[in-house]
Amino acid sequence: MTKRITLAATTALAGLMLAGAAQAETITIGITQNNVGVDSYQTTYEKAFIEAAEANENVEAIVLDAGGDVARQIAQIQDLIQQEVDAIIIWPTNGKAVVPAVRKADQAGIPVVITNSNIAEEGFEFIESFSGPDNITQGAYSAELMCDALDGEGQIVQISGQPGYTTAIERQKGFEDRLAEACPGVTIMETQPGDWNREKSQRVMESFLVKYDEIDGVYSGDDNMGVGALNAAKAAGRADGMIFVGATNFAVGYEAMGRGEYYGSIYQSPVDDARNALATAIAVVNGEDVPFLNYFDTPKITQENMEEFSKPVF
Amino acid sequence: MTESEPTLRLEGIVKTFPGVRALDGVSFEVRAGEVHALLGENGAGKSTLMKVLAGMYQPDAGQIVVSGRPVVMRNPIEAKHNGVILIHQELSLAEEMSVAENIFLGELPRRRWGFVDWKSLHERVATILDKLNCDFGPRTRIDTLSIAKKQMVEIARALTHQARIVVFDEPTASLTDQEKVVLFDIIRDLQRDGVGIVYISHRMEEIFTISNRISVLRDGTHRGTLETAETDEDEVTRLMIGRSLSYERNREAPDVGDVALAVEGLSCGRLFDDIGFELRAGEVLGFYGLVGAGRTELAETLFGLRRPTAGRIVLGGSEARIDSSVEAIRQGISLVPESRKEQGLVLSMNCRDNMTLPQIDDLTAGPFVSNGGEIAIYDMYRDQLDIKAPSWRQLVQFLSGGNQQKIVIGKWLAMKPRVLIVDEPTRGIDVGSKAEIHNLLRELARSGYAVMVISSEMPEVLHVSDRIIAMYQGRITRQFTAAEVNEDNLVQAISGIGPGSGGKARPIGAQAA
C-alpha cells in the first residue's frame, strides 16, 4: 500500500501500470475518514486499517482523510466514485450532510459501508451496512457508570465533544436520556463543549470549579477531555471524591484509572473498529450477508475490571 | 471679457476645524478670462479654500457666487457641474487604470445597465490629449507614464467640462520646461474662452509670467489683491510673510578645504552614466536638472541605496564601498531625501525620536536608550535650526512642512557627516522657511561641511551654490562656478543644448525631449 503511494507519486507510468494491474485481480476499497490527526483514536484506526488491508493480498485500499470538512469529504466520495472502486467506507464528518453523496455512490452501483458513527436515517436505504460502536449506547453506559458511582444522587457537569459532530451529539443524547431515566437524582448543572481538546476541557473545568462549590461528578465526551477535567480538579485540590466518567478509553485515562483518580470509561478499540469496517466491506463486495447495524462491542471499563483490558495504544 | 459680472465671487468664506479657524472671512473675485494667482505661505488657508471651492468642504459661513448665481456645492461632482474644476497638486490618479478612465474618473460615460461607453470616452479623451500635445493615447495605463506626463493627465481634467473656473494647485511642480510651455498655452486658450483661472504656486517667476492679478492669503484671511503689472516680488512677499526677503545669487567666495568626496565614472544602468565630480569641504555644490535627469538616483547611489554598475566613490582620499545606508552613514555620508513624508520621517513618531533615529544605537545608558542623551541632541538642534514644536513629544505629522524639513536636516546634522547631501531642500515649503533653510545651508558650508544640494528650482540653486553641476538625461552636461553661471547657460545645459552637452552626443534611453 504505502509502496504504491510513493511509486505513484514519483513516476506517472508506474502509477498507471499498478492501477491497471490492481483492478484486474484484487478488490479496491476506498475509505474517507473524518479527521485523522485530530486525536489518536482516528490515527490508530487509520494505521490499523492500512495494516489490515496490507495483510489481505486481495485488497487494495485507497485511504483518504477529509480533515473534518464535510465539503472535502463529499469531494473525496466523488473522486472515489470516479475511480470506480469496489466499495466505499465512509467515516462521516456529518451524519446528514454526506447522504446525497452516499446516494450518488449507490446510484453508481458502488456499495457503501459507514464506519464509526452512523449517518442519518434518511440515508439508510443507500448503504449496505454500518460498522462501528453504538455511540448512543456508549452515552447510556456512561450514564449508568455515573449513576452507580454516585449512588443515584448528586450534581454533575458535562463536557461535550466538538459541537456539530455526530459522535459528540449522540454521546450527549445517550448520556442525558439514560441518566434522566436511570437516576433522576443526578442532575446535570451545566454542559459546555471541550472540542475533543484536553487543554480546552481543562479551561472549561476550571471555570466550572469557580462557578460551582459542589461538583460530584464530571462526564466527558472522551477520556482525553476527561483527563483535562481531572487535571483542573487536581490543581484546584478538589479532585478527591469527585467522580470522573469518560468515553473512548485513552491510555491517559487508563493510567488515571490505575491511580484510582478516574472512575470509569467505555472501552473502544480503534483497531477493532478498523478491522470490523474492512471485514464488513469485503463481505459486502463478496456478496456475503452482513447485519445492517454491525456494531462491535464497546464494554464499560472501570477501576475494578480494568485488568481485563489491555492498555490502549493511544 | 465682460467687466460687469465676475465669473467667481467669494463672499466672507469662513471654515473652522476643531480648534482652528482655517478661513476667516475670505472674499475675492475672479473675472472671466483672467488668471488670478493665489499666494500664501503653507498654512495660510489656500488648500482649504480650494477644497471649499471644489465642494469637498462646506463653508461654515459665506457664499460662493458663480456667474452671478449663488451656488451650494455639496460634492466634487456638483462643483464640476457648476463649472468649477480643481486640478490637484498631489497626483490624484489611480495607477492601474487607463488615462481615459482617470480623466473622467467619477463621471465615466454610461450606456445601458451601467456599462461604460468606451467609444465616446476614448473619443472625447483623444481630442483632449491632442489639444495638450500629449504623445500617449487614452488607453495607456497610468503606471507606465512618467510623473510629468501624469501631471498632464491631471491637467487634462480641466478640459473635460465646459469650465467656468479652473483652479490649478501647484501645477508645475513636476513639469519639464516643454510641458510648462504647453500648460501655459492651455491656460491662455482657456482665458480666451472666458474661463476664470485660479493659479496657486510658490514660484514667483511663473506667477509674474502668467497672472493678471495676485491675491494673498495669510493666517486664513485675505490680505489684498494686487494687479500683477503694478507690483513686484518684494511687495507680494511682504504681504505674504509680513517682511521682505532677499533672494539673490550667491556671491560668497568659498573657503574650501580638502576633497571630501570624489566620484569617478559612476554609472547605474539606465539611470545615470559616467558621473564624475569632486566635492570639497566648505563648499555647496548644486545639482540642477530636470526631474528624471538622474540627480536623485545619483544621491541614492552615494547613500548606498542603489548599486552602481560602474565607477568609483572616493571618500576622504580612499575608495569607499557603500552597499547600504548603514555603511554610508558609517562612512560619514548623510542624505536629506527628496520626499520628507515618505523617506525622511516616521510620521507616527515624535520629534525627538525622529531626530535621533540614525544614531539610536550609540545613545544608550546600559541596555536602554538614554533619555537625557536624546533630549540633549534634540534641544541642541531645535535651537540651532529654530524648530517650532510645542515639545519633543509632538508627533511630527502635526508639524508644518518647514519644521518637518528642519527635523530631517537636524537628524542628519546630528550625525556630523563628512558629506551632507540635500535633495530638494525646500520642496513644498513656504517662502519664510525657505529662506531660513537656504541660510542654514550656507552656514553649514561656512562651518566646514561639504554640502551637495539637489534642486529643481533655479533661483534656489543659484542662491545657495558655490559651484553648479548641470545634468541632462543621466549625464553631466556642464560644471559651472558661481561666477560663470547665468540663467541662460544653465537652462541650455539642462536641456541638452549648447556647449559641453554630453546628452546630445549619446543620449541614454531613446526618450525624445
Place this chain on the structure above:
Amino acid sequence: MASTTSPDRIKDLTTVLARQGILIAFILFMIGFGLVSDRFLTPENLMTVVRQSAIIGVMAIGVTVVVLSGNLDLSVGSMLSFATVLVVDLHDKLGAAPAIGVMLVATLCIGAINGFLVGFLRLNSLIVTLGMLSAIQGVTLIYSGGKNVDIADQETTWFAIFGRGEVLGMATPIVIFLGLAAIMHLVIAYTPYGRRIYAVGGNPTAAVFSGIRRNRVVFSTYLVSAFCVGIAAIILGSRVMGSQNNVGQGYELLVLSAVILGGTSLLGGSGTIWKTVIGVLILGFIQNGLLLLGFPYFAQWIVTWIVIILAVWLDVAAKRGRLFSPIA
C-alpha cells in the same frame, strides 16, 4: 495645508480617551461583570482567568512585536501545536531540559523561515504565514504520526513547574506571562531595538533612509514571535502533560484579536505591549464572565465581535477626533 494640521488641538479629554480608552473600557467591563455575577470578582476567579490567559497572552506578546513592525503572523497557532507536541514527546525520550532546548531551537527555526521569507524576500506576510500555518500543521502530523502525545511520569517531573507549579506564591503561568510582558515592554519601549521596530513599522522606507537594516529587524520580530510560542508551548505542555496535533488550531485569530483589542495598529508603528496584555485579559474575562453567567458557549463569540468593533472604533474615533468617518 491648514486643514491637515488641525488635529494637534484635540481636546485633552479625547486625548486621554484615545490613549487610555482600552484601559477605561477594561475597568468598566470588569465592574459590569462584577455587578451581575458575585463569583466574578473573587480572587480565585481572577487568578484562574489570568492563568488561563497566559498561553494566549505569551503568544500575543510575540505577535504584537510582529504587528508593530507592520507584518502579521498567522502561523502561531500551528506553531504552538508543533512546539507542544515536540516538547511533550521529547520529554519522555530525552528528559525535560533537552526537550525544552530542542523544541525552542526547532521553533526558532520555523520563526527564522517566516522571518527570512517576509524580511529578506519581502513576501507578503499574510500569505506567507498562511502558507506556513498549513505547512507546519502537516509537519506536526507527520512528526507525531497523528497521535496524541503524553508525559508518562506526570507526578514527579520538574517540568510540571511551568504549568502547574507556583513561584513566589503565584501560579507559574501568571509569573511567566506578566514577567515576559514586563521584559518585552521594557525592550520595545526603551531600547534601541524597540525604537527600530517602531520606525520600521511606522515607515519602512524612512527607516532604511535612516540607516536601519529593515530586513534584519523584520526577521528578528519573527524570531521573537517564535520564541514566545515556544514559551507558550512549555506552559501548555506542562499544564496538560500531553498534547494533541490540533491544540493550537484557531489560536492565531484569538491572539490577533487580543492584539487588535489592545489597540495595536495593523499598519504597524503604533501600539504597546501592556495594552496587548489588557486585550488578552479582556478576551479571557469575556469568556469567563459569560460562562459564569450561564450563557451558551457561542454567545462569547458574538460578544467578542461586538467588543472588538466597539474597542477599535473608540480608538480610531478618538485619534481622528470625531465619531464617524468623514468618508462620503
Place this chain on the structure above:
Amino acid sequence: MAQVLSTPTAPRLSGAFRWLLRHPIWGFVAVVFIFFSFATAHFFDVQNLQNVLVQTSTIGLIALGMTLVMINGNIDLSVGATLALAASLTVDIMGWPVFADWGNWQLLPAVLAGLAAGVAIGALNGIIVWKTGVDAFIVTLGAMLGVRGLVFVYTEEQSFYAMNFAYSDFGASSIGPLPTLAVIFIVCAIAIHLLLSQTVHGRNTYAVGGNREAAVNAGIRVGPHMVVNFMIVGFFAALAGITLSTQMGASTPNLGRDYELWVITAVVLGGTKLTGGAGNIIGTLGGVLAIGILRNGMNLMQVPAFYVLVILGTILIAVLFLDKQLNRKGEEELRL
C-alpha cells in the same frame, strides 16, 4: 522618475506570452494540469474534470466577490461563517411547516432567505467599515467569530437535513455535459468579469482601491461603493453556501471553516494585490483552479493528508515567490 529613461525599452513580446506574464498563475495551472494528467489514471477524465469544476465552484463563487472587495483595498474574513449561516437558513426554512404544501416551490423562499442573509451580513460589514473607519480586516475578523456564533445559536449546534430531495437533486444535476453547479459558477464568473471590466461600478472599484483620495476628489461616493461590494461578496458567500448544501442535501454549523483563508489565498495567487487597486477575475479563476486541481490531483494520487498540508503551504509560498521574481525591476532598483 526612472520611467523617463526606461519606457521605450520594453521589448516586444508575443500576445500570448504577454498574457501569461499578466496572469502567471495560468502557467502554473497548466503545469499541474499536465502533471496530474500523466501522473494519475483518473485525472484526465471528463467525469473527473466535471468534479473538479463542482469542487472548485464553492471557493470560486466566494472568490469572485472577494476579488471585488480586495481590489477595493478591503478584505472579508467572515465569508466562511456567512456561508454556514446561509446554508443553515436555507435548509432549515424549506422544512418549515408553513411551506409544507408548496411542493418544490418551498425552495424559493428558503433560497431567497439564505441569499438575503448573506447580503445583510455583507451590508453590515460594509456599513461598519464605512461609518466607523475601522480597518476591514478587523471588522470582518470580528464578524467571522460573531456570525459563526450566530450560526451555532440559530442551529442549536445541530445539522439540518433537506427533506425535499429536489434540493440535493439540483446539486447533482447537469445541464448538457456540464454539472449545474459548474454552470452557475461559470455564469457568475462571466457576469462579475463584465461587471469589473466594463461597468462604471467595476471601474470605480479599481479607482477606490488604487487611490482612494483620487476617488473621493473625483466625487465617487466611496462609502456606499464599498458597501455594495461587501454586499456582493456576502451574496456570493451565501450562494456558495446554498450550492454547497445542495451537494449535501444538508447543512452543518461547521460548514465553511477556514474557507476565508483559502479564498484569500486563491485571489492573491490570481494576482490581486492585498493593498488594492489591481486584480481581475481571470487571475482569480486561475488561482481557484490551481488550488482545486492540486487538491483533486493529490487525492487521486493518494498523497497522505499530512503531506497535502505541507505541499499546499509550500506551493502557496513558492508561487508568491515566483510572482515576486517575475515582477522584479532589475539591478537598478532602489534597495530598501
